[in-house]
Amino acid sequence: LLDAGNPGDTYLWSDASTDQTLTAFSTGTYSVVVTDANGCTGSDAADITINTPPTVNLGADVTQCGGTVLLDDGNPGPFYHLWNTGATTQTIIVTTTGTYSVVVTDANGCTGSDEADVTINSAPVISAGSDVTICGGSTNLTASGGVSYVWSTGATTAGITVSPSGTTTYTVTGTDANGCSASDMVTVTIFAPAGQLPPLVEGLENPPFPPAGWALNNPDGSITWERTDTAAKTGTYSMHVDNYDYPANGQVDELTTPSMDLSSATGPALTFQVAYQLYTDPSSSPNYSDTLMIQISTDCGATWTTAYNKYGVALTTATPTFSSNKFIPTASQWRMETVPLPIAGNVLVKFRHTTDYENEMYVDDINISGLVSTEERNLANVVTVFPNPSSGDVFVKVNALDLGNVEVKIYNLLGEVISETAENISAPKKLHFNLSSQPGSIYFVEVNSVNAKTVKKIILNK
Numbered sequence: 001l002l003d004a005g006n007p008g009d010t011y012l013w014s015d016a017s018t019d020q021t022l023t024a025f026s027t028g029t030y031s032v033v034v035t036d037a038n039g040c041t042g043s044d045a046a047d048i049t050i051n052t053p054p055t056v057n058l059g060a061d062v063t064q065c066g067g068t069v070l071l072d073d074g075n076p077g078p079f080y081h082l083w084n085t086g087a088t089t090q091t092i093i094v095t096t097t098g099t100y101s102v103v104v105t106d107a108n109g110c111t112g113s114d115e116a117d118v119t120i121n122s123a124p125v126i127s128a129g130s131d132v133t134i135c136g137g138s139t140n141l142t143a144s145g146g147v148s149y150v151w152s153t154g155a156t157t158a159g160i161t162v163s164p165s166g167t168t169t170y171t172v173t174g175t176d177a178n179g180c181s182a183s184d185m186v187t188v189t190i191f192a193p194a195g196q197l198p199p200l201v202e203g204l205e206n207p208p209f210p211p212a213g214w215a216l217n218n219p220d221g222s223i224t225w226e227r228t229d230t231a232a233k234t235g236t237y238s239m240h241v242d243n244y245d246y247p248a249n250g251q252v253d254e255l256t257t258p259s260m261d262l263s264s265a266t267g268p269a270l271t272f273q274v275a276y277q278l279y280t281d282p283s284s285s286p287n288y289s290d291t292l293m294i295q296i297s298t299d300c301g302a303t304w305t306t307a308y309n310k311y312g313v314a315l316t317t318a319t320p321t322f323s324s325n326k327f328i329p330t331a332s333q334w335r336m337e338t339v340p341l342p343i344a345g346n347v348l349v350k351f352r353h354t355t356d357y358e359n360e361m362y363v364d365d366i367n368i369s370g371l372v373s374t375e376e377r378n379l380a381n382v383v384t385v386f387p388n389p390s391s392g393d394v395f396v397k398v399n400a401l402d403l404g405n406v407e408v409k410i411y412n413l414l415g416e417v418i419s420e421t422a423e424n425i426s427a428p429k430k431l432h433f434n435l436s437s438q439p440g441s442i443y444f445v446e447v448n449s450v451n452a453k454t455v456k457k458i459i460l461n462k
Contacts, residue, residue, distance in 0.1 A: 002046060004032045011035075014045075024048045054079060054104040054112035061117040065180030069094040069118050073102045080105040094118050126174035128186035133415055135346070137302020138163040141186055146174025164188050191415035195259030195346050196455055197380050198268065200368040202257075204237045213258035213442060213457050222246070224253040225353065231362055233273040233334045238364035243290045244279065244326045246355045256350045257368065259300070261455060263345040265370030270294065270339040270349055275329035275362040276315050278322035289315065290361055293352040298344040308339045315361075327360040334364070341368065379452040385445050389459040392436030396445055396456075399428045407448045413441060425449075435460055 002022045004011050013022050014031040024030055031045035056073050072091045073081055081088050084101045094100060101115035126145040142159040143149045149158055152171040162170065167190050173183045202211055209227035210216045218224035223246040225239050232238040241253060262268040280288045292315060294308035313321050318333045341347055351363060382400040387393075396408055403425035410419045410433060419433050435443070440462030446455050 002030055002032070002048075004034050004044070006034050006036070006042075009034050009036045024050065026050060051106070051108040051110050053110035054106050056102060056104050056112040056114040058100070058102065058114045058116040061119075063119040063121070065121050065178065066123040067120070069120065071100055071102075071116060071118075073104050073114070075104045075106075075112075078107055094120070096120060121176075121178040121180050123180050123182045124174055124176040126172065126182045126184045128170065128172045128184040131187045131189065133189045133191055135300025135302065135415060136190060137299045139188060141170060141172075141188075143172040143174055143184070145182075146176050148175045149173065162188060164190060166190055191411075195261040196457060197261050198265055198368050198370045200257060200260060200366070202366040203235050204232075204239050204364060204366075205235045209239070210255060212459055215254075215256040217252075217254040217256070219253075220248070220251050222248065222251070223355075225255045225351070228362075231275065231329050233275070233331070233364040235364075238273075238275075238362050240360055240362040241290070241353050241355065242360060243355050243358050244360050247357055248355050249357060251355050253353045253355070254350050256301070256348055257366075258457065260341075260347045260349070260368055261345050261453075262341060262343055262347050262368075262370055265343060268341040268343060268347075268368065268370030270341055270366070270368050271336055272366045273334045273336050273362075273364040274315070275317050275327075275334045275364075277318040277320075277327040277329075277333075277359050278312070278316055279324060279357075279359040281322050282313050287312070288356045288358055290356050290358045291315070291354040292361060292363075293350075293354075294339050295350040295352050296341060297348040297350070298342055298346060300346060301348055304350065307341075308337065323359070329362060334362075336365075341370070343370075379447065379449055380454040383445075383447050383454055383456060385456040385458050389461045390435065391461055392434060394433045394435055394445070394458060394460075396431045396433065396447065397428070398423075398425050398431070398447065400425060401428070402426055404450050407446075409446045409448075410435070411444045411446065412438070413443075418443070 002024060004020055011018050011020055012033045022030060027049050029045055029047050033041055033043045035041045054075050058071050062069050070091055070093055076090055081090055082103045083092055085092060097119045099115055099117050103111055103113045105111045124145050128143050129141055132139050138161050140159060140161050150156055150173050151160055153160060169185050169187045171183055171185045173181055175181045204227055216225060223242050225241055227237055228240050229236050278289060289311040291311040293306055295304040296307050297304050317335045382398060384397045386395055398406060406425045407422045408431055409417050412418055418438060421431060423429060438460060440460050443458050443460055444455050445458055
């Protein structure tokens with residue numbers, strides 16, 4: 001603002017304005033002539049320099065997921081920069097949410113400023129869950145940590161069911177309410193420990209019951225399959241369910257064999273002896289019957305197929321077919337049943353009994369048979385695992401010449417390898433494994449040669 005003074009006089013500025021004051025908006029020389037009431041004049045001139053202040057532009061406000069933000073005031077060169085963080089550089093790197101401002105001063109002392117709001121949202125912690133080991137079939141996977149999900153399968157739900165044919169890794173990307181995303185992976189491992197080679201021969205003559213490696217399922221904790229010397233087809237013992245004294249309807253009791261490796265068997269089959277008599281006259285209405293089913297699984301029990309299902313008169317083995325007395329079969333009141341089995345490397349056979357409060361049911365002389373290859377049979381014959389049961393030290397003796405490279409692995413019931421070794425067998429050899437750190441349970445010793453495989457079961461007592 002230029003002021004010529006001399007109030008009340010007349011003024012003529014170089015831009016032709018006639019006010020006492022003049023506002024200069026640009027650099028230049030400004031002059032004025034002042035005339036008083038007597039017509040006398042005076043004049044003056046001034047050089048005005050108006051410097052342009054620095055232009056500072058931090059850009060639009062920023063919102064992003066994680067990471068860092070680079071803020072640049074856009075004024076390189078001989079400028080002084082002062083950020084509200086205390087930094088004195090042209091640029092700063094921002095790592096946290098906040099409002100950031102800068103004042104830039106040039107060599108003339110002119111200043112410019114700007115500010116920007118920065119929001120850095122944390123990335124979500126997405127979990128696909130722990131890795132899973134299954135024998136086969138399907139398993140459920142569940143993601144967490146987001147509000148929406150996309151799986152590598154294309155599914156968009158938090159939980160999915162997968163049925164991999166082999167070990168598979170699944171990826172899930174989760175997004176939170178801020179639109180931030182992260183990913184996680186989960187691996188589903190397929191492991192089916194090879195079962196024992198046939199034959200399986202179980203005459204139930206020796207304890208314990210259920211036999212080692214067999215599994216008993218008794219959901220109601222009441223009467224179930226048990227070993228008995230009341231009757232037997234051969235020997236002294238069989239197994240039975242005392243339906244006569246089992247006041248229940250629809251209760252299920254199951255007894256499952258060890259896993260069988262029938263992958264190289266020819267015509268594998270289950271045979272067993274059964275004895276049964278009804279309590280209720282089958283011609284009465286309503287009529288009742290206990291039921292015996294044989295179910296087969298080739299995926300470690302994930303799914304089951306019914307291969308045998310008998311009840312009523314079809315199940316009975318005595319004449320008459322019913323009696324109000326507790327049934328105790330004679331030697332002639334048994335029938336052998338034959339059930340074909342699949343050719344597979346992991347076969348479970350389940351005796352599934354359903355009670356209807358009728359009469360005694362007996363089973364004896366259980367056999368799983370099927371010819372296997374000479375190589376596998378020979379390998380099974382030369383491998384010995386001892387002592388069995390063991391308290392910790394396990395020895396695997398391979399009594400063979402020039403067998404070549406042999407791998408020995410020990411698995412727990414979850415299919416996890418707990419110990420392994422590899423040897424070149426040119427002469428009989430005894431391998432030692434220390435399982436003293438493992439819990440008491442059933443374990444499987446798998447021996448693989450170049451042309452064959454065999455699996456032995458061992459019980460670890462603690």
